[in-house]
Amino acid sequence: DSGVTQTPKHLITATGQRVTLRCSPRSGDLSVYWYQQSLDQGLQFLIQYYNGEERAKGNILERFSAQQFPDLHSELNLSSLELGDSALYFCASSVAEREETQYFGPGTRLLVL
Amino acid sequence: AQKITQTQPGMFVQEKEAVTLDCTYDTSDPSYGLFWYKQPSSGEMIFLIYQGSYDQQNATEGRYSLNFQKARKSANLVISASQLGDSAMYFCAMREVYNQGGKLIFGQGTELSVKP
Numbered sequence: 388d389s390g391v392t393q394t395p396k397h398l399i400t401a402t403g404q405r406v407t408l409r410c411s412p413r414s415g416d417l418s419v420y421w422y423q424q425s426l427d428q429g430l431q432f433l434i435q436y437y438n439g440e441e442r443a444k445g446n447i448l449e450r451f452s453a454q455q456f457p458d459l460h461s462e463l464n465l466s467s468l469e470l471g472d473s474a475l476y477f478c479a480s481s482v483a484e485r486e487e488t489q490y491f492g493p494g495t496r497l498l499v500l
Numbered sequence: 501a502q503k504i505t506q507t508q509p510g511m512f513v514q515e516k517e518a519v520t521l522d523c524t525y526d527t528s529d530p531s532y533g534l535f536w537y538k539q540p541s542s543g544e545m546i547f548l549i550y551q552g553s554y555d556q557q558n559a560t561e562g563r564y565s566l567n568f569q570k571a572r573k574s575a576n577l578v579i580s581a582s583q584l585g586d587s588a589m590y591f592c593a594m595r596e597v598y599n600q601g602g603k604l605i606f607g608q609g610t611e612l613s614v615k616p
Binding site: 389418420422429430431432435437442443477479481484488489490491492493494 | 535543544545546547550591593602603604605607
């Protein structure tokens with residue numbers, strides 16, 4: 388158990404819908420990262436927050452947004468869902484902004500029908 | 501440009517033998533970190549080992565060691581005395597310290613199967 392929690396574990400929804408994925412980092416970690424794992428794209432970095440502020444953006448679609456709250460938990464919002472958004476979404480956390488090991492949560496498996 | 505390359509999509513190893521999983525990387529950043537993660541069939545990503553670009557010695561963590569050859573830009577994972585529970589996908593990843601943020605760039609992974 389990495390200490391990072393993610394809810395829900397599984398999510399099945401329809402195209403056009405909107406979902407919210409939630410992540411709680413390890414106690415003491417200030418950085419939260421979101422990654423998407425799909426068969427065709429592999430593991431891709433989406434976005435990073437550090438202590439409530441956005442720090443880096445990767446290949447995140449405009450339909451996707453994220454935030455980190457004062458209690459350091461983070462949410463990833465996916466809207467206008469398409470079939471191709473079906474993937475495993477990971478949250479990871481680390482103590483610092485750049486140089487620490489990232490520990491991953493168990494992931495949320497999203498299926499868009 | 502692909503920055504992390506894992507050339508072995510799948511590998512087999514006999515239980516109790518050692519196995520090496522290959523990883524090459526490309527970066528112009530003078531300071532970077534290299535990581536290996538394990539992903540069992542259950543899906544979670546488990547951190548195994550880390551090597552910093554300025555570390556003089558190869559990293560070791562129990563049965564895992566990282567064969568770091570900086571000039572060749574390779575960071576191979578060596579698993580000694582393989583166990584059935586080592587069957588999983590293994591991902592090599594890199595973080596460029598001076599790149600924005602701390603994002604990890606992953607390779608495509610190697611699926612390891614341990615035979616009894």
